[in-house]
Amino acid sequence: xxxxxxxxxxxxxxxxxxxxxxxxxxxxxxxxxxxxxxxxxxxxxxxxxxxxxxxxxxxxxxxxxxxxxxxxxxxxxxxxxxxxxxxxxxxxxxxxxxxxxxxxxxxxxxxxxxxxxxxxxxxxxxxxxxxxxxxxxxxxxxxxxxxxxxxxxxxxxxxxxxxxxxxxxxxxxxxxxxxxxxxxxxxxxxxxxxxxxxxxxxxxxxxxxxxxxxxxxxxxxxxxxxxxxxxxxxxxxxxxxxxxxxxxxxxxxxxxxxxxxxxxxxxxxxxxxxxxxxxxxxxxxxxxxxxxxxxxxxxxxxxxxxxxxxxxxxxxxxxxxxxxxxxxxxxxxxxxxxxxxxxxxxxxxxxxxxxxxxxxxxxxxxxxxxxxxxxxxxxxxxxxxxxxxxxxxxxxxxxxxxxxxxxxxxxxxxxxxxxxxxxxxxxxxxxxxxxxxxxxxxxxxxxxxxxxxxxxxxxxxxxxxxxxxxxxxxxxxxxxxxxxxxxxxxxxxxxxxxxxxxxxxxxxxxxxxxxxxxxxxxxxxxxxxxxxxxxxx
Numbered sequence: 017x018x019x020x021x022x023x024x025x026x027x028x029x030x031x032x033x034x035x036x037x038x039x040x041x042x043x044x045x046x047x048x049x050x051x052x053x054x055x056x057x058x059x060x061x062x063x064x065x066x067x068x069x070x071x072x073x074x075x076x077x078x079x080x081x082x083x084x085x086x087x088x089x090x091x092x093x094x095x096x097x098x099x100x101x102x103x104x105x106x107x108x109x110x111x112x113x114x115x116x117x118x119x120x121x122x123x124x125x126x127x128x129x130x131x132x133x134x135x136x137x138x139x140x141x142x143x144x145x146x147x148x149x150x151x152x153x154x155x156x157x158x159x160x161x162x163x164x165x166x167x168x169x170x171x172x173x174x175x176x177x178x179x180x181x182x183x184x185x186x187x188x189x190x191x192x193x194x195x196x197x198x199x200x201x202x203x204x205x206x207x208x209x210x211x212x213x214x215x216x217x218x219x220x221x222x223x224x225x226x227x228x229x230x231x232x233x234x235x236x237x238x239x240x241x242x243x244x245x246x247x248x249x250x251x252x253x254x255x256x257x258x259x260x261x262x263x264x265x266x267x268x269x270x271x272x273x274x275x276x277x278x279x280x281x282x283x284x285x286x287x288x289x290x291x292x293x294x295x296x297x298x299x300x301x302x303x304x305x306x307x308x309x310x311x312x313x314x315x316x317x318x319x320x321x322x323x324x325x326x327x328x329x330x331x332x333x334x335x336x337x338x339x340x341x342x343x344x345x346x347x348x349x350x351x352x353x354x355x356x357x358x359x360x361x362x363x364x365x366x367x368x369x370x371x372x373x374x375x376x377x378x379x380x381x382x383x384x385x386x387x388x389x390x391x392x393x394x395x396x397x398x399x400x401x402x403x404x405x406x407x408x409x410x411x412x413x414x415x416x417x418x419x420x421x422x423x424x425x426x427x428x429x430x431x432x433x434x435x436x437x438x439x440x441x442x443x444x445x446x447x448x449x450x451x452x453x454x455x456x457x458x459x460x461x462x463x464x465x466x467x468x469x470x471x472x473x474x475x476x477x478x479x480x481x482x483x484x485x486x487x488x489x490x491x492x493x494x495x496x497x498x499x500x501x502x503x504x505x506x507x508x509x510x511x512x513x514x515x516x517x518x519x520x521x522x523x524x525x526x527x528x529x530x531x532x533x534x535x536x537x538x539x540x541x542x543x544x545x546x547x548x549x550x551x552x553x
Contacts, residue, residue, distance in 0.1 A: 063126035065187060068136075068204035070106045073097040080108060080120070088117040094191070095120050102137040102171050102202035110147070110191040111198035121188035124206070131210035133177040134187060135496070139166045139200040142475035144193040149201075151178040152186045159553070163199055164489035165475025170428035171202075175496045177211040177553075211495050215446060215504025216550040217254030217288065218247060218536075222512045224276055225267045229517035236543045243511045246543055247536075248283045251551030255280035256288040256448075256506050258346065259328055261306035262295050264523035270328050277337040286340040288506070289332070290388070291325060291372065293345060293352055296522055300349045300390050303357070314356050314364065318371045321353070325375035329383070339383050343448070344372035347390040347418060349401060359401075366408035373411045384413040388448050392417035393425025395433040402441055414503065415441065416448035421473045421486060422466060431493050438501035446503040447494055451510075451534040452486035453478040454546070459514035459539045462528025480538070484546035491552045510536035510547070 066082025067073070077097040079085040085095050094116040101107040110118050134151050142165025152158045161176035178185070189201050223231075223243055233243035244255070257276050260268045277287055292298040295306045309320045325344070332339050345352040348369075350359045357365040373385045387405060389398055398417065405412065415437045419430050434445045453466045456478045466472070476482040487507065494502040512518070512531045519527030532539075536547045 062122070062124055065122060065124065065204065065206040068206075069104050070097050070101065070108050070202060071104045073106060075099050075106070083120050083122055086119045086121070091116045091118065094118040094193075100200070104202070107200045107202040108189065109198060109200050110189070110193065112193070112195070114195050115193065117192045119188055119190045120201075121186055124185045124187065125183060127180050127183050127185055128208065129180050129183060130208060131177055131179050132185060133175055133207050133209050133211050134161075134204065135173065135175050135207070136189075136204040137171045137173050137202050138163045139169060139171055140164065141196070141198045142167070144191060144197045144199075146190065146192040147197070147199050148190050149174060149176050150186075150188040150190055151176055152188070153178050153180045154182050154184045154186075161492055162485075162488060164427055164485075164492070166427065167474040168426050168428070170426060171200075172427050172431055172493065173496045174492055175211045177209070179210075211500075212553040213491060213495055213502065213504040215254045215286065215506070216251055216491075216552055217256055217286070217504060217506040218252055218510045218550075219256040219258070219290070219449065219506055219508045220244065220247075220276070220280075220511055221256070221258040221268055221290075222509055222518060224272055225265070225518045226511060226513065226515045229515045231511070231513055231515040231518065232541045233511065233513075233537055234540070234542045236545075238540075238542060240541075243537075244279055244283055244285075247510065247547065247550065248285065250543065250547040251549075252285070252547075253550070254286040254288060254340075254504070254506065256290055258290040258292055260292055260295055260522075261324060262308060264295070265525070267522065270331065273328065274331055274335060274337070277332055277339075278335065281337045287332070287337060288341040288343065288386075289328065289339045290343040290346055291328075293321060293324070293372075298345070298352065299347045303345075303348070303350060303352045303354045305353050309353075314367075317353060317356055318367055321368050321371045322375040325372045326379060329376055329379040333379055338380050339376075341384040341386055341414065342372075342376045343386045343388045343416060344369050344376070344412075346388060348387065349389050349391065349397065362404050362408055366405065366410050369405070369410045369412075377411070385411060386414040386416045386446075386448070387412045388416035388418070390418040391424050392419035392433050392447065393429035395429075395436050398433055398437060399440065402437065406441065413443065415443050415445045417445065418449040418508075419447050419490060420450060421452065421476070421490070422471050427489060427493050430490070431496070434494065434497050434502065438497050438499070444501045444503040445494075445497060447490060447505040449506060449508040450487070450490055451508045451531075452476060452483045452546075453533045454480045454483040454535075454538065454544055455533050457533065457539070459532045460516075460528045462519070462530050464533045465530045466534065478533070480544050480546065483534075483544065484549060487546045487549045488552075491549060495552070507536065509534075513537050513541065514539075
């Protein structure tokens with residue numbers, strides 16, 4: 017990601033007792049009460065999910081076969097089946113011309129104890145007070161996955177999982193909606209196994225410079241603290257740090273990366289090192305060589321990549337902070353180290369990527385090598401790149417993709433690309449960068465990258481709640497990648513608040529910050545609600 021141009025709660029765990037206190041202290045609203053169909057509701061129990069594709073019913077069936085329905089008084093017509101299923105002829109719909117509350121559910125008994133995962137295909141108008149899938153084990157905890165808005169009418173696959181401890185489970189589809197809001201649900205299945213994200217991370221590359229220039233960070237209740245500590249307490253478990261070769265301002269170089277790595281590892285975080293192989297920003301629009309390498313032959317350039325990669329990673333290992341993952345290049349849709357490694361010179365590009373990957377493995381065989389592209393909504397472009405990488409035998413372990421919903425398409429586009437990458441190449445996939453605005457107001461003189469309502473995504477206003485929902489829904493799509501190959505998500509620059517001196521241009525101390533309205537700290541330096549999604553299962 018380059019800040020100067022486009023790179024060209026779904027799960028809710030309901031616990032009792034102490035959970036509400038830290039949520040409120042962090043400035044996050046308490047989670048909604050448990051669903052009405054908990055223990056004691058009507059409906060016969062079976063040991064398997066029945067009629068999850070809603071094909072046993074015709075149009076207009078209020079209570080599909082095998083399911084039970086609970087409506088608020090006087091709202092008996094808000095749940096029904098109708099034509100237009102995801103894979104078959106029918107689907108379940110919740111809709112009413114007046115505000116409504118409805119639950120469509122099944123109570124299962126005789127299940128094997130252990131984790132079970134609910135999968136469903138969904139569409140939604142958005143705008144509800146709540147619309148979610150839910151699993152509730154008797155005497156256990158409740159797991160929810162919220163339905164995202166899908167204004168383009170495309171279906172999205174969601175998952176949620178819970179641990180069954182007494183052979184009983186309630187499966188539910190719940191709407192608490194305003195007049196005219198709707199959801200469609202189809203192809204609901206329940207299978208053994210659990211879901212979750214291994215990585216809930218963030219790129220914190222600008223943090224040290226911000227701190228040095230006076231940046232302050234606070235919990236939601238206003239208490240000042242170390243930014244990494246605040247993020248870690250919210251659930252962040254992985255830090256991403258970019259490396260520049262010889263940056264004009266001295267930040268993001270080897271020494272600063274080593275220092276930041278110590279801070280992250282001390283807090284128990286994983287570590288992703290993002291090599292740009294440049295002195296400044298590298299992205300699809302620019303992949304400039306470091307000045308010190310500009311006149312080198314291609315053979316020398318391969319050696320430069322190897323030695324730079326090895327040097328930084330070996331120094332990290334020597335201080336006890338071995339990198340867990342490494343990116344060989346940043347948003348390399350167009351290649352890297354132009355012109356030698358441009359997209360139209362795959363032999364050169366492959367050789368440079370291989371040189372970096374081999375250096376990383378020479379330091380630590382356990383370090384995962386990632387190749388990172390922008391535009392996760394472009395499956396065709398990603399296929400073209402990785403088909404070439406495989407053809408030229410470039411070694412890699414993981415696929416990373418940037419996804420900014422205001423630039424890179426709808427959630428179903430993201431899902432299609434992630435699913436295809438995981439299936440086609442058999443590799444784990446992750447969102448390497450994402451972010452969203454919590455306001456359209458500015459906090460410095462430079463106009464922000466996302467500055468007008470026309471740039472926003474339908475269903476996600478530029479508010480703290482809209483920002484939180486956007487991150488939540490992206491995490492849910494990654495979690496739903498089949499076969500557990502959705503690795504996680506990195507939020508890009510949550511600590512890049514507007515601090516004079518910490519602008520986008522490392523060569524210009526007076527440059528402004530075009531990203532502060534997408535940070536995870538508001539203009540009073542307080543943690544925003546979106547941060548709590550680092551606690552995603």
